Amino acid sequence: xxxxxxxxxxxxxxxxxxxxxxxxxxxxxxxxxxxxxxxxxxxxxxxxxxxxxxxxxxxxxxxxxxxxxxxxxxxxxxxxxxxxxxxxxxxxxxxxxxxxxxxxxxxxxxx
Amino acid sequence: xxxxxxxxxxxxxxxxxxxxxxxxxxxxxxxxxxxxxxxxxxxxxxxxxxxxxxxxxxxxxxxxxxxxxxxxxxxxxxxxxxxxxxxxxxxxxxxxxxxxxxxxxxxxxxxxxx
Numbered sequence: 001x002x003x004x005x006x007x008x009x010x011x012x013x014x015x016x017x018x019x020x021x022x023x024x025x026x027x028x029x030x031x032x033x034x035x036x037x038x039x040x041x042x043x044x045x046x047x048x049x050x051x052x053x054x055x056x057x058x059x060x061x062x063x064x065x066x067x068x069x070x071x072x073x074x075x076x077x078x079x080x081x082x083x084x085x086x087x088x089x090x091x092x093x094x095x096x097x098x099x100x101x102x103x104x105x106x107x108x109x110x111x
Numbered sequence: 112x113x114x115x116x117x118x119x120x121x122x123x124x125x126x127x128x129x130x131x132x133x134x135x136x137x138x139x140x141x142x143x144x145x146x147x148x149x150x151x152x153x154x155x156x157x158x159x160x161x162x163x164x165x166x167x168x169x170x171x172x173x174x175x176x177x178x179x180x181x182x183x184x185x186x187x188x189x190x191x192x193x194x195x196x197x198x199x200x201x202x203x204x205x206x207x208x209x210x211x212x213x214x215x216x217x218x219x220x221x222x223x224x225x
Contacts (some may be wrong), residue, residue, distance in 0.1 A: 004153065007192055014187075034213060037179075041218070042218050042219070043115070043201055043203075043216030043217050043218045043219055044154075044201070044214075044216040045216070046202075046213035046214060049213050076208075083189075089153060091154070095152075097161070097167065098156060098169065098170065099154075099156055100153070100170075101143075101153030101154040101155070102153050103151060103152050103153045104153065111163070
């Protein structure tokens with residue numbers, strides 16, 4: 001069964017810290033892996049998309065890595081800011097057009 | 112551009128009633144998706160469409176129906192609403208799947224079945 005797990009479920013850090021969010025997936029035959037941000041009462045915003053042939057993607061202070069062999073992806077946020085507070089979800093896409101989401105990590109960055 | 116627009120934003124239904132959740136995108140995207148998100152859970156794919164006239168089931172299709180008569184619109188129909196369908200419903204779209212285009216999401220419809 002294709003499952004995606006995110007650890008931790010919640011994380012609180014002081015402003016300025018670097019942090020890592022973890023995502024694991026049981027079926028390594030992924031098409032791509034995406035990281036999304038979700039603000040309360042809003043939809044999802046795509047942050048980074050890593051193709052199955054890639055190892056990492058970077059956008060500003062965000063860096064996402066992908067290790068298919070171990071079934072893991074990480075999202076690294078550098079120099080965190082209060083505006084980074086949100087829920088972060090990862091999603092694994094498969095060739096059958098299915099997409100499996102993790103439950104998310106709720107991040108709070110304290111000023 | 113408006114992106115992906117969902118209506119209504121909130122709705123309360125009685126058990127056994129039916130309704131249609133509307134989704135429209137103005138980005139000329141081929142792919143459209145419907146997800147549901149239960150509290151503390153990830154999103155689950157209900158149905159998706161790869162173009163006008165073509166739809167297919169996702170992980171949790173039971174109790175729902177969809178149609179795709181135009182590129183822009185992808186309505187989700189609930190027949191005989193049940194309490195288990197209380198959830199937040201998200202519509203998303205992407206231009207095409209090859210190359211892994213990111214999905215664009217609407218703000219969701221919060222549905223309660225009482």
